[in-house]
Amino acid sequence: MKVRRLAAAAAAVAALLALSTGCAKFVEPYKDAPRSGHDNGAPADLVRMPDGFSNVATKCDHGNRLYTAYHGDKGYASIAVVRDDPTCAKN
Template sequence: MTRRKIAAIAVGTALLGATLTACGIEKYSEPFRDAPRSGTDNGPALVFTMPDGFGNGATKCLEGTGVRVTTLYHQDGAYGSVSTILDPACE
């Protein structure tokens, strides 16, 4: 191979890597980048999956607070939402 071909392959590989990184490839490792925990409420959440085109989510009562937290996530989008409400069922 000539130096020109090797350089073209190197540049192409670098551009592909930059494109994949910019397009959200880091989403695959996101479940392992949780925020630090400040409490001990490690119980399970109710996870629900919606039909295609709608956001999936999880809901959980925060232990001993009377507060329900719900999070929504839509496919590989870089956004989500969090909702907290006072829920009498969470006592």
């Protein structure tokens, strides 16, 4: 009986640890590089793709168009830049 109780307690602790680490992304602070400011001007244009494909965000920055491809909440993305994009006004 004591072995069962110990096994049940160990299983409960393991389940609790699994649940708490699964939600750690929501309480983890951003680990961004240092930055000099924020661009809270115009919002980025989003291109949402069907499930299984990466989404894209695009925004102008000082006359250059930036594209960032991301996939959900994953820790990776790719970036492309169109230098001196005529659709972007220099600021």
